[in-house]
Amino acid sequence: MADITRRLGWRHLRGASTAHIRHHRGGKLLHDGPGLSFWYRALTAALSEVPVDDRELAMTFHARTSDFQDVAVQATVTYRVSDPALASTRLDFSVDPDTGAWRGTPLEQLGTLLTETAQQHALDVLSRTSLSAALVDGVTAVRERIAAGLAGEPRLPATGIEVVAVRVVALRPEPEVERALRTPAREQIQQEADRATYERRAVAVERERAIAENELASQIELARREEQLVDQRGTNARREAEEHAAADAVRAEAEAARTVRLAEAEAERSVRLARAEAEGAREVGEARAQAQAAWLRVHAEVDVATLHALTGTRLAENLPRIDSVTLSPDVLTGLLARLGAREQA
Numbered sequence: 001m002a003d004i005t006r007r008l009g010w011r012h013l014r015g016a017s018t019a020h021i022r023h024h025r026g027g028k029l030l031h032d033g034p035g036l037s038f039w040y041r042a043l044t045a046a047l048s049e050v051p052v053d054d055r056e057l058a059m060t061f062h063a064r065t066s067d068f069q070d071v072a073v074q075a076t077v078t079y080r081v082s083d084p085a086l087a088s089t090r091l092d093f094s095v096d097p098d099t100g101a102w103r104g105t106p107l108e109q110l111g112t113l114l115t116e117t118a119q120q121h122a123l124d125v126l127s128r129t130s131l132s133a134a135l136v137d138g139v140t141a142v143r144e145r146i147a148a149g150l151a152g153e154p155r156l157p158a159t160g161i162e163v164v165a166v167r168v169v170a171l172r173p174e175p176e177v178e179r180a181l182r183t184p185a186r187e188q189i190q191q192e193a194d195r196a197t198y199e200r201r202a203v204a205v206e207r208e209r210a211i212a213e214n215e216l217a218s219q220i221e222l223a224r225r226e227e228q229l230v231d232q233r234g235t236n237a238r239r240e241a242e243e244h245a246a247a248d249a250v251r252a253e254a255e256a257a258r259t260v261r262l263a264e265a266e267a268e269r270s271v272r273l274a275r276a277e278a279e280g281a282r283e284v285g286e287a288r289a290q291a292q293a294a295w296l297r298v299h300a301e302v303d304v305a306t307l308h309a310l311t312g313t314r315l316a317e318n319l320p321r322i323d324s325v326t327l328s329p330d331v332l333t334g335l336l337a338r339l340g341a342r343e344q345a
Helices: 084-090 106-126 131-151 155-159 176-301 304-318 329-344
Strands: 005-007 010-014 019-025 028-034 037-042 045-051 056-065 070-081 161-173
Touching: 019 037, 019 084, 019 155, 028 037, 045 070, 045 084, 056 106, 070 131, 084 155, 106 131, 106 155, 106 161, 131 161, 131 176, 155 161, 161 176
Parallel strands: none
Antiparallel strands: 005 010, 010 037, 019 028, 019 045, 056 070, 070 161
């Protein structure tokens, strides 16, 4: 919409570069072009503003296929006003000279024209196409048919309209039909998923079996090595026992030999000692015999009184210790009597 400024009964219009302005006064064209700026009087001016930029028109409509299934078509048409002067004569693009707003709804009229024209050609294609074919190749067929139909529509060039591009976004059946159509694909996908799950489980089971077999083989190998270890330990123990027995035998033999040697040495020492003791005893006997003979010879030469004195001395040496002696008169009288008899003799 153009910018309108008021000054003392005059109006100033400033248009955009994407808007084509046409100014008539008294039936004469005074200004014509995009991006204009001029002064005018509201009571005598007839203004029209035609947009010349590319515009997008989104449309959604329903169609029926050859198998009587309803589909929704979503499309977008890009168009522009190629001849603003012609468009301003066919559609009401006039604006209020005081506000700059359109007096009518030219863009809505243009959108209705494009939508109905595109819908007509789309219905013509889909009415001869089954639902499955429409869902597979319908987008391309509908787009090409709408583009060709709009290009061949005589009213559009006569109105100054040029179609730039046509895009068909989607062809969608009813929700129930769409779910029904998705079911086989979903079932197939589910079957593939189940098959992949089963294969993965089979692979997992196979791997578990391989792991179990490896563990069993490891246990068997471990048991075999433990058996070898037990055998080797038994062999080592037996060898150690044999070595200990051999060592004990050697030690026993050595001990026996040492004992024999010690016994022989002890016997020899005992023999020598017995011989020495016998020789000493013989010599002692001979010495005693000689001493006894000498003692006897000495006593044979001594008188009887001396022998009695010696006997008393020897007897006194062998008597126990006497602390006190009590002499009775009888004993003393007999003793003195014997001593007196000896002296008289």
